[in-house]
Amino acid sequence: MKLEEHEFIRYFEPEQAAQISQVAIIKKFNLQDIVFEEGDDSDAIFLVLEGQVxxxxxxxxxxxxxxxxxxxSNSFFGELGIINKQPRSARVVASQGTTLAKIYYNHLIDILAETKGDVVLKILSIVPQWLHNVTTKYVNQLAYQEKMTLIGEMVNTIIHDFRSPFTGIQLSSSILKELHPDQESQEWCDLIYMQVQRMLNMAEEVLAFSQGDTKLYSQKVEIGKLLKNFKKLNQVYTDSTFVELIVNVEEGLIINADENKINRALQNLLANSLEAINQNKGKIEIKAQRKDRWVEIIFSDNGYGIPEEIKNNLFEAFVSYGKQGGIGLGTAIVKAIVDAHGGEIFFESTLGKGTTFYLHFPVAKIY
Ligand SMILES: Nc1ncnc2c1ncn2[C@@H]1O[C@H](COP(=O)(O)OP(=O)(O)OP(=O)(O)O)[C@@H](O)[C@H]1O
Ligand SMILES: [Mg+2]
Structure with a gap:
């Protein structure tokens, strides 16, 4: 945008606006360029003409x-420093190619001196409002980070302490498997082994999320196979809760995916659905089909539905509603996993009827 069109300039009368345009220095910044550091002298205000910092x-x-x-763009920063003359209280970095107009404190003060009182008041009144917004955001961010760190540490301890008993269980199930060659025992032993492995994988996924790690170990995954296996692993659990788990898939749907992570996402959705069905007789249905360039997984339950209060920010971390002990990470992790795969996720939910999540993953290219 042109400097004259910027919101900040438009507060001024035409004469002062022209003066500001004359003294402003237009500067371009590339991604990651530092505009100023925390602790630097505050000598200028910056108007964003293009891009973002x-x-x-x-x-x-x-x-x-x-x-x-x-x-x-059309916003500004650095004004606080020029009012209180304290060193910069934060660092500003370009987060893309960005054009800024820099106006030095001395120039601005000279121009303000010639500006009508009500205009000056208007300009000054923006500052406390802006300060309030930024402070609130900062406090929220800090609280978020602290919670994440805490969760990371907690899960780390759990993984550490549980690793040896888990290995013990896995070894025992392998020995039992050798002692009992009949098919049924073999299957149960495999199940024990896999469930223990899943617990460790789950804990590691939560740990990775708390550390902001979304690395994928991708390979070609046949969704039908994955979903059938998912059903098998959860059957014992859902059977004990009177919930019917139905899997309905088209054959031959292949995506490039990190199988552990997809399982993790489905597990989180399943946990929520079971909680929403809450001991009642219920039904959870997972379907998969090709839809345009996506493989679509449709995950639905007939539980009590997602409360209105959280519908708009369901996928944010620490959003939980009506649950004792809910941390609010389940759906945030699901979204992070879908995003990491280049997919998309959305949902429909009606109170008293149920909830359906739609997960879209890009179809794998087969060469
Ligand atoms: N299938 C669903 N049916 C009804 N409500 C749901 C469903 N899925 C999520 N919710 C609502 O969304 C909230 C957030 O879910 P999310 O999985 O992110 O966190 P949580 O289940 O509260 O805690 P956590 O999963 O970390 O233990 C839940 O507390 C619940 O109120
Ligand atoms: Mg949950």
Whole structure:
């Protein structure tokens, strides 16, 4: 956008606006270029003409930064420093190719001196409002990060402490398998072994999520096979809850995916559905079909439905409703997994009737 069209400039009368345009220095920044560092002198205000910058603040020891907010075109930053003359309280980095107009404090003060009182008041009134928004965002971010760190540490301890008893169970099931060659025993022993492995995988997935790690170990995955296996692994559990688990899949649907992660996502959805059915006789149905360029997994239950209060931010971490002990990570992890696969997720839900999640994964190219 042109400098004259910027919201900040438009607060001024035409004469002062022209003066500002004359003294403003237009500068281009590339991705990751630093506009200023925390602690730098505050000598100018910046108007964003194109692109976007990220405001972040040092947190804890070392070079850790918490991103507080992003500022896009037609907005501005750095005004606080020029009002209180304190060093910069945060770092600003370009988060894409960005054009900024830099206006030095001295120039601005000269122009403000000639500006009508009500205009100056209007400009100054923006600052506390802006400060309030940024502070709130910062506090939320910090709280979020602290919770994540705590969860990471907790899960790490669990994994650490449980690894040896888990290995013990797996070994025992292998020995039992050798002692009892009949088919049924073999299947039960395999199931024990797999379930233990799943518990470890689940804990590791939560750990990875809390650390922001979305690395995928992808391979070609046949969704039909994956879903049938998923059903088998959960059958014992769902049978004990009077819930019917139905899997209905088209054959030959192949995606490039990290199988552990897809299983994790389905497991989180299943846990929520079982909680929503809440001991009643219920039905959970998983379908998979080809839809345009996607493989679509449709996951539905006839539980009590997603409460209105959280529908808009369901996929955010720590959003939980009406559950004792719900951390609110389940669907956030599902979304992170779908996103990491280049897919999309959405849902429909009616109170008292049920919920359906739609997961779309890109169809694998077969060469
Ligand atoms: N299938 C569903 N039916 C009804 N409500 C649901 C369903 N799935 C999610 N919800 C609602 O969404 C909230 C958030 O779900 P999410 O899985 O993210 O967290 P949680 O289940 O509360 O906690 P966690 O999964 O971390 O133990 C739940 O507390 C519940 O109120
Ligand atoms: Mg959940």
């Amino acid at each position: 990220k405001v972040s603040k040092k947190s804890g020891e070392g070079n850790n930064y918490v991103v507080i907010t992003s500022i896009g």
